[in-house]
Amino acid sequence: MTSRSRAADEGGSDDDLATRAGAGDRGALDTLLARHADRIHAVCRRILGDREDALDATQEAMIAVARGIGRFDGRSAFTTWLYRVATNAALDEGRRKTRRPRPVDPPAEAAVAASHEDAVGARVDVDAALGALPEEFRVAVVLRDLCDLDYAEIAEVLGVPAGTVRSRIARGRSALVDALGNRGRAGERPTSESRHTRP
Amino acid sequence: MTDDLSPDERDEELASLLEVPPLDDVTRERLVTRALDDASPRRSTRRLARLLVPAAAALVALVLVGVGVFALVNRDGDNAGTAGRSRTPEAASPSQRSPAPDASSSAEAATGVRDLGDLGDVTDSGELRRRVRAQLDEARASSSRAAPPRCLERAVAGSPAPTAYATGTHRDQSVLVLVLPASGDRSTLVLLDTRTCRAVSVFDLA
Numbered sequence: 200m201t202s203r204s205r206a207a208d209e210g211g212s213d214d215d216l217a218t219r220a221g222a223g224d225r226g227a228l229d230t231l232l233a234r235h236a237d238r239i240h241a242v243c244r245r246i247l248g249d250r251e252d253a254l255d256a257t258q259e260a261m262i263a264v265a266r267g268i269g270r271f272d273g274r275s276a277f278t279t280w281l282y283r284v285a286t287n288a289a290l291d292e293g294r295r296k297t298r299r300p301r302p303v304d305p306p307a308e309a310a311v312a313a314s315h316e317d318a319v320g321a322r323v324d325v326d327a328a329l330g331a332l333p334e335e336f337r338v339a340v341v342l343r344d345l346c347d348l349d350y351a352e353i354a355e356v357l358g359v360p361a362g363t364v365r366s367r368i369a370r371g372r373s374a375l376v377d378a379l380g381n382r383g384r385a386g387e388r389p390t391s392e393s394r395h396t397r398p
Numbered sequence: 399m400t401d402d403l404s405p406d407e408r409d410e411e412l413a414s415l416l417e418v419p420p421l422d423d424v425t426r427e428r429l430v431t432r433a434l435d436d437a438s439p440r441r442s443t444r445r446l447a448r449l450l451v452p453a454a455a456a457l458v459a460l461v462l463v464g465v466g467v468f469a470l471v472n473r474d475g476d477n478a479g480t481a482g483r484s485r486t487p488e489a490a491s492p493s494q495r496s497p498a499p500d501a502s503s504s505a506e507a508a509t510g511v512r513d514l515g516d517l518g519d520v521t522d523s524g525e526l527r528r529r530v531r532a533q534l535d536e537a538r539a540s541s542s543r544a545a546p547p548r549c550l551e552r553a554v555a556g557s558p559a560p561t562a563y564a565t566g567t568h569r570d571q572s573v574l575v576l577v578l579p580a581s582g583d584r585s586t587l588v589l590l591d592t593r594t595c596r597a598v599s600v601f602d603l604a
Contacts, residue, residue: 205583225434225438229430232430232434233426233430236421236429236430237420237421240418241416244418254425257429258429262432262433262437263430264433265433265437266436325416340416341416343409344413346411350406372409372412
């Protein structure tokens with residue numbers, strides 16, 4: 200364990216650290232960022248699906264946290280605010296990515312990538328299945344099942360009613376089951392029709 | 399996986415699939431350090447300075463140019479005012495007033511030769527002599543010319559140099575009358591065509 204990761208486990212509660220960091224305590228901000236770097240990265244990784252894009256989004260989110268910590272007012276839990284920042288960074292990165300021209304994998308590389316996916320198994324399939332979900336479903340499922348936020352918190356993060364959150368989670372999970380259920384059938388990917396066949 | 403769950407409950411199986419391995423320490427360190435650096439006041443100050451320094455330089459340059467233009471305009475204005483005052487000497491203060499230059503003395507000063515003024519039509523040699531003598535007898539010439547007439551400078555540079563000069567017309571032609579010293583008390587009057595500076599007539603002046 201490095202000095203930074205040790206520091207991440209010390210220093211008090213998130214709210215206390217956030218208060219001190221907001222007042223200009225660089226050490227508190229350091230501890231807070233190190234403590235939550237993995238969480239931020241996990242959200243970005245699952246929303247974006249691509250490791251490099253996720254790292255870029257993680258960096259942007261951490262910069263946004265560092266710059267905006269003074270505006271955290273403590274009305275919501277620090278993690279709720281943190282996940283909102285991370286989600287927005289990931290969505291922004293995803294939009295930038297769609298505007299950027301992406302290199303097309305040549306067939307040989309695609310074959311290698313496919314065999315690699317087979318080797319790592321279900322985790323890679325989760326990326327593919329999540330990637331096939333509409334963005335709003337994917338984000339809702341990630342925030343619920345990965346980040347363990349409750350409906351009210353997800354509603355706050357996304358700025359939508361709790362009922363909408365419930366609907367998105369239900370439909371997202373259903374589509375994921377369909378997608379992951381197709382795992383054994385080579386070459387099949389969840390389609391928009393399969394995503395929307397279940398409520 | 400989800401069939402037996404209400405949406406309110408966390409899907410633990412899905413949660414385990416969604417888990418992401420933690421970042422390695424080096425990557426985490428790099429991300430945190432960069433975020434801290436980017437948000438530090440020192441860096442913000444540098445960023446601010448990067449924005450403000452060129453803006454301040456541009457502002458200073460603008461002010462300097464403005465001051466220069468203002469000074470130039472004011473100086474021109476002062477000159478114009480001075481010129482205006484010089485055109486209206488009544489408006490000038492007594493200390494600024496200078497005596498009006500004597501035109502004849504000005505012309506004489508330029509050449510060092512006495513100016514007898516304009517003699518009018520001197521086609522008649524007798525009339526020419528009479529008018530020249532009359533002007534030479536005057537204590538002071540009545541000429542008001544500000545500059546020496548054409549051809550005078552060349553005549554002054556020659557030998558013998560004229561002792562006096564006048565202008566007039568000879569056969570409807572503008573002429574310069576030069577009084578040149580001769581032997582004894584005698585003088586010679588030479589009439590020069592002012593267009594060509596060539597002599598058109600020569601007379602003795604007893």
